[in-house]
Amino acid sequence: MKIELVPSILSSDFAQLGAQAQQAIEGGGSVLHVDVMDGHFVPNLTVGPPVVRSLRKVIQVPMDCHLMIENPDLFIPEFAEAGADWISVHQEACLHLDRTLHLISSHGCKPGVVINPATPVEMLTEVLDLVHHVLVMSVNPGFGGQKFIPNSLNKIAALARVRAERKLEFRIEVDGGVDLTTVGDVVKAGAELLVAGNAVFGHGDVHTDARQLLEAARAATFGRA
Ligand code: DX5
Ligand code: ZN
Numbered sequence: 001m002k003i004e005l006v007p008s009i010l011s012s013d014f015a016q017l018g019a020q021a022q023q024a025i026e027g028g029g030s031v032l033h034v035d036v037m038d039g040h041f042v043p044n045l046t047v048g049p050p051v052v053r054s055l056r057k058v059i060q061v062p063m064d065c066h067l068m069i070e071n072p073d074l075f076i077p078e079f080a081e082a083g084a085d086w087i088s089v090h091q092e093a094c095l096h097l098d099r100t101l102h103l104i105s106s107h108g109c110k111p112g113v114v115i116n117p118a119t120p121v122e123m124l125t126e127v128l129d130l131v132h133h134v135l136v137m138s139v140n141p142g143f144g145g146q147k148f149i150p151n152s153l154n155k156i157a158a159l160a161r162v163r164a165e166r167k168l169e170f171r172i173e174v175d176g177g178v179d180l181t182t183v184g185d186v187v188k189a190g191a192e193l194l195v196a197g198n199a200v201f202g203h204g205d206v207h208t209d210a211r212q213l214l215e216a217a218r219a220a221t222f223g224r225a
Contacts, residue, residue, distance in 0.1 A: 001192050003221060005214040006064060006173065008033040008197035009055075010046065011144040012206075017051070018058045024200050027210025031062045031086070033175070033195045036079075038069035041093050042142035049075070049082035056083030066114065066175065066195075068141050069093065073100055080107035088112030088135050088173075091123050101130045112173070116141065117149050121158045131170045133193060134159055138186070139176030144197040148177025153189040160190030183213060184220035 007024035009017060009032065021032055032055065037046040052063060062085035069075065072089045079087055087109045094100045097113065104111035110132035113124060117137055124134060136159070138152035152174065159172050173193035174186045183194060194217055200210045 001221075003187060003214075003217050004030045004193050005200075005210060005217065006031045006033045006193050006195045007200045007210060008035060008144065008175070008195050009201070010035045011197035011201040013201070018055065020201060020206055021055060021059055023206040024210045025059070025061055027200075027207040028214035029061065029200070029210050031064050031193065032059055033064045033066060033197075034084075035197075036065055036067045036069055036075075037142065040070045041090065042068045044142045049078045052079060052082040052084055062086060062110075064088070064112075064173075064193075064195075066112075066135065067093075068114075073103055076100070076103050076109075077107055080104075080109050084109055086110040086112055086132065088114050088133065090114045090116065090141075091119055092116055097127055098130065101127060105130075114141075114175075115155070117152065121155050121162070124159075125162075128162065128166065128168055128170055133171040133173050135173040135175055135193075135195075136191070137176055138174050138178070138182075141176070145202065146177055148179075148182045152176075153185055156186060156189040156191045178213075180213060180216050183217045187217050187220040 007029040012020040064086040065084040101111040112133040114135040139146035174191040175195035178196045179199035
């Protein structure tokens with residue numbers, strides 16, 4: 001299982017977006033996380049396909065677009081065309097989740113499904129064989145810099161168990177409050193794609209902060225059951 005750091009640009013300085021994203025990648029980020037918010041599904045607004053298109057020109061690693069929006073089917077083609085590699089949608093936002101996941105695949109992107117802190121992993125039973133990754137929200141979505149919700153560790157561990165029992169291959173991603181104090185626990189629970197916004201972009205030295213977080217995550221794999 002490959003541990004990967006997935007820097008979230010939400011906490012970057014948007015006036016320096018390309019340069020900061022590059023620093024995070026040089027510090028060890030191997031996937032770039034783009035948070036898309038519509039002011040309806042979550043109480044905040046962020047960026048859309050034009051920003052993905054611009055980043056695509058300067059970023060070599062896969063772009064992981066986390067859609068926190070209603071009616072994601074309306075926008076999936078445009079995100080794919082803009083250069084998204086992975087697209088994830090919220091279980092809570094999709095009436096026809098199976099259809100939406102197939103739509104993502106049909107546009108050549110890796111489909112992911114996301115669950116909020118209050119949504120049990122059992123809600124995903126019927127789609128686990130369709131997804132490239134499951135994203136466990138470890139904060140309520142909408143904002144960077146929030147406190148990690150400890151019960152997320154049980155959800156990550158439950159997903160890892162189901163994956164082993166059913167011999168599936170989806171990857172387990174975690175998003176929210178991942179920093180030097182929590183990263184060891186999330187890795188030990190079974191997460192391998194570690195989204196981090198504030199911990200990477202919030203303190204000044206993006207390159208160093210990314211590298212230290214990835215090192216702490218890798219160190220924790222030695223203590224994993
Ligand atoms: C929150 C977003 C996250 C956010 C995480 O709704 O989905 O990706 O950037 O930020 P931190 O790492 O600061 O909790
Ligand atoms: Zn996110």
